[in-house]
Amino acid sequence: MPHKITWGLLGPGRIAGKFINDLLFAADPSRPTTIEHKLVGIASNSNVKNAIRFKNDIINQESNTEIQCYGKYDDLLANDQIQVVYIATPNFNHFELCYKCLQAGKSVLMEKPFTINAKQTEILIELSRKKKLFLMEAFWTRFNPIYKDVYKLCFEESAIGEVVTITSQLSFLFDQSDPSMDRIYNPALGGGVLLDIGIYALSWPVGLLNHDRTLEFPEISSQATLSNTGVDVNTAVVLKYGSNKIGIANCSAFYENQNNHVVIYGTEGRIEVDLSYKPTHYWLYDGAGKLVKEKNTNQYGNGMYFEADHVGECLTKGLIESDWYTLEDTLTMAKILETVRKQNNVVYPGKIESTEI
Numbered sequence: 001m002p003h004k005i006t007w008g009l010l011g012p013g014r015i016a017g018k019f020i021n022d023l024l025f026a027a028d029p030s031r032p033t034t035i036e037h038k039l040v041g042i043a044s045n046s047n048v049k050n051a052i053r054f055k056n057d058i059i060n061q062e063s064n065t066e067i068q069c070y071g072k073y074d075d076l077l078a079n080d081q082i083q084v085v086y087i088a089t090p091n092f093n094h095f096e097l098c099y100k101c102l103q104a105g106k107s108v109l110m111e112k113p114f115t116i117n118a119k120q121t122e123i124l125i126e127l128s129r130k131k132k133l134f135l136m137e138a139f140w141t142r143f144n145p146i147y148k149d150v151y152k153l154c155f156e157e158s159a160i161g162e163v164v165t166i167t168s169q170l171s172f173l174f175d176q177s178d179p180s181m182d183r184i185y186n187p188a189l190g191g192g193v194l195l196d197i198g199i200y201a202l203s204w205p206v207g208l209l210n211h212d213r214t215l216e217f218p219e220i221s222s223q224a225t226l227s228n229t230g231v232d233v234n235t236a237v238v239l240k241y242g243s244n245k246i247g248i249a250n251c252s253a254f255y256e257n258q259n260n261h262v263v264i265y266g267t268e269g270r271i272e273v274d275l276s277y278k279p280t281h282y283w284l285y286d287g288a289g290k291l292v293k294e295k296n297t298n299q300y301g302n303g304m305y306f307e308a309d310h311v312g313e314c315l316t317k318g319l320i321e322s323d324w325y326t327l328e329d330t331l332t333m334a335k336i337l338e339t340v341r342k343q344n345n346v347v348y349p350g351k352i353e354s355t356e357i
């Protein structure tokens with residue numbers, strides 16, 4: 001019998017549509033058959049019509065009759081049929097909503113970036129442990145099979161010797177005159193490219209230069225250009241781990257990058273990856289620069305079901321934390337993002353930095 005995981009959704013917007021589509025419908029034959037995902041509730045906090053529209057747009061009318069729609073997030077939290085809540089709102093209220101979910105006894109899958117600052121992350125980790133509830137950042141890239149293959153090549157097969165340098169980028173054209181870009185340019189919503197897309201570029205050096213989590217927090221130097229609204233829009237970060245490992249990550253809102261690549265350099269070769277946020281292809285080169293292996297993956301859905309299935313597997317096993325993308329990993333990333341923001345005077349309103357509920 002498959003293990004049924006019952007989901008609630010807060011924030012029926014853009015990413016939620018992709019995630020829920022994947023959760024329910026991605027037809028990858030390798031998906032675990034032991035888990036049956038069921039969407040039980042959808043909540044908008046501004047208008048129940050948003051939740052209803054989402055339900056009708058995403059889910060086949062015949063199969064959606066049992067899904068409850070709510071006009072307030074709190075009402076969804078009162079539904080005791082819901083086991084885990086996926087929070088897909090803009091960055092500014094992640095802390096508050098996650099805190100409320102945990103207090104209401106719900107496990108949580110929280111969109112990236114987990115919170116606005118490291119203190120908020122620490123509080124949520126502590127609360128989830130106290131309540132014995134599952135909590136994870138929806139860092140979908142880490143669950144992508146190409147990321148996992150690269151990890152294996154580097155650390156189980158020693159395919160490129162010692163990993164010493166990683167360069168990684170992610171840039172999109174975020175047009176400031178487009179009203180839908182409010183989330184990116186508005187400090188009150190926790191905007192800026194670092195938290196929006198820089199986090200993906202950073203995740204490769206952060207995940208692979210310290211893969212066994214034995215090294216100290218890295219030395220960080222960074223530079224950023226700020227928008228007229230005060231958030232970062234063109235940002236570069238250098239991380240130094242230990243005495244000899246260096247990561248370079250950059251992100252920008254100024255151009256649509258055709259080359260959002262990652263390159264992992266080892267002492268005996270390199271691995272190139274096509275897309276830092278949504279990898280589909282890797283190429284392994286030996287020390288002489290000869291291509292020795294490559295892999296292209298089949299694409300099913302949006303690539304977000306890997307993280308969703310992982311949540312299902314963790315819940316099935318009764319875990320309160322992933323052992324693959326841990327809460328310590330989330331906290332480390334939160335500290336790195338905060339350090340870079342501080343170095344570049346990206347200041348958010350005190351209200352969204354607050355740890356008061």
Ligand SMILES: NC(=O)C1=CN([C@@H]2O[C@H](COP(=O)(O)OP(=O)(O)OC[C@H]3O[C@@H](n4cnc5c(N)ncnc54)[C@H](OP(=O)(O)O)[C@@H]3O)[C@@H](O)[C@H]2O)C=CC1
Nearest residue numbers: 011012013014015044045046050088089090091111112113
């Ligand atoms: N994993 C990934 O690939 C991606 C992740 N993300 C992350 O997901 C989160 C949501 O991004 P995205 O889907 O683009 O966001 P949207 O702008 O689509 O907003 C999502 C929902 O949040 C609520 N909301 C939007 N603006 C506000 C506001 N000003 N005040 C209060 N509530 C608001 C709305 O729900 P309601 O009806 O309740 O008001 C809206 O439907 C972000 O943290 C982002 O970093 C985003 C894109 C891709």
Ligand SMILES: O=C1OC[C@@H](O)[C@H](O)[C@H]1O
Nearest residue numbers: 112172184195196197277
């Ligand atoms: O997480 C994301 O990935 C894709 C981007 O377009 C989006 O702005 C960002 O939030």
